[in-house]
Amino acid sequence: MAVRGCSATKNFDISAIFTRDGTLKPVKSVLSVIKLKNTRCRGSYKGRRLSIMKNLLKQLIATAPTEENGELNTANVLADYFKAHGIDAETDCWDEKRANVVAKVGSDDINAPTLVFGVHLDVVPASADTWETNPFEPVEKDGYMYGRGSVDMQGGICAAAAALVEIANSDVPPNGRVIFAAAAGEETDSCGVRRFVEQYKDKIVNPIGTVIPEPTGMEILRAHRGILWLKIQTAGKTAHGSMPHLGINAIEKMNALLNRLKDFQIPHTPHDLLGGCSMSLNRIIGGSATNIVPESCAIELDIRTLPGQSHEEIINSLKAVCDELHAEDSEFNANISIIRAVGALEAEENDSFIQSVCQATGIIETKAAGFTTDGPYFAKLNAPVIIFGPGDGSQCHKPNEHLELDQLGIAKEYYKSIISAMLT
Numbered sequence: 001m002a003v004r005g006c007s008a009t010k011n012f013d014i015s016a017i018f019t020r021d022g023t024l025k026p027v028k029s030v031l032s033v034i035k036l037k038n039t040r041c042r043g044s045y046k047g048r049r050l051s052i053m054k055n056l057l058k059q060l061i062a063t064a065p066t067e068e069n070g071e072l073n074t075a076n077v078l079a080d081y082f083k084a085h086g087i088d089a090e091t092d093c094w095d096e097k098r099a100n101v102v103a104k105v106g107s108d109d110i111n112a113p114t115l116v117f118g119v120h121l122d123v124v125p126a127s128a129d130t131w132e133t134n135p136f137e138p139v140e141k142d143g144y145m146y147g148r149g150s151v152d153m154q155g156g157i158c159a160a161a162a163a164l165v166e167i168a169n170s171d172v173p174p175n176g177r178v179i180f181a182a183a184a185g186e187e188t189d190s191c192g193v194r195r196f197v198e199q200y201k202d203k204i205v206n207p208i209g210t211v212i213p214e215p216t217g218m219e220i221l222r223a224h225r226g227i228l229w230l231k232i233q234t235a236g237k238t239a240h241g242s243m244p245h246l247g248i249n250a251i252e253k254m255n256a257l258l259n260r261l262k263d264f265q266i267p268h269t270p271h272d273l274l275g276g277c278s279m280s281l282n283r284i285i286g287g288s289a290t291n292i293v294p295e296s297c298a299i300e301l302d303i304r305t306l307p308g309q310s311h312e313e314i315i316n317s318l319k320a321v322c323d324e325l326h327a328e329d330s331e332f333n334a335n336i337s338i339i340r341a342v343g344a345l346e347a348e349e350n351d352s353f354i355q356s357v358c359q360a361t362g363i364i365e366t367k368a369a370g371f372t373t374d375g376p377y378f379a380k381l382n383a384p385v386i387i388f389g390p391g392d393g394s395q396c397h398k399p400n401e402h403l404e405l406d407q408l409g410i411a412k413e414y415y416k417s418i419i420s421a422m423l424t
């Protein structure tokens, strides 16, 4: 990258990226790292810092880290970015294409006060025919970056990574430790964060808190509901469709359960920020042909839970409904299994970490998120978690997802303030 009127150093160059089909493709535009020595360039220095973040964002989008592709290429781009700026970063790869990245700034002492930035590398898939542009070819237009993951959450990755780089290269290094944990699989099974917490919980002896730069429009969120996705399957006995009396119709058995679930309420006390617990029947699968009595029928329930609610108690209350039906009809048999379970998240408003973040950013009000995150797993590090990042959360998982680029610089400055307030 040519920088007119300033002395600049290009520190590294990524000459190729992996495309969605796994082949290597040359990249003409490379990420250039600029170290300015001329203070007269300070005005445009800010612009170039934004340009570095934008280039990183474009590279991350182009790696298309869907569940199908995995996160390894994305992890390599991010680890290279950190290493190019003199920051220690390690890629942890498993199952050939799954990967986490962990970068560290500051003290090497595991007892040092430690602030964690927790991000996810993966994105949800995008169907090209619902987009106006190719979702994995980033397009910058009118101050926005279009591309799958621009908002959820590669923008947040870029802002937090850039904050770490600037803190690491500042005159006042942190008096403690910042760990940047980029995890795989948040959109599916949280496999990456579970692996990170398992590896690091004994190496973070003195945790201060975790910041999750998911898109919140730079509002500080300190709570969200948990998820409990359940499958309930009724068992029947197959028979020829012309002789139904010889079989047990699993769909009819499911119908009995559905009638009972109409009035079913999960006991709970509404939460100040989060409101109530909810349950939605979102999927039904049953039968194989018009002339075969179905031997199986399944429903899938999306339950959103509140802090303190026990998943086990919810499952037991549904089992009790099934047991009642079995008592009334011995041919009613159902099995409940968990598809996915993530706990709810909550940090108290008067918690010292929350208060310190509010002071460092000048943002007084804290709110709750309508979505879930890897936060409950990061909370297993035994410190509070906040969600605070660039981008409009309503863009997540939608066609033509786009990030307002001005938010990158704003987020980066907030993160630097938080790190400085906690660790200097």
Ligand SMILES: [Zn+2]
Pocket (backbone or CB within 6 Å): 120, 152, 153, 186, 214
């Ligand atoms: Zn996300």
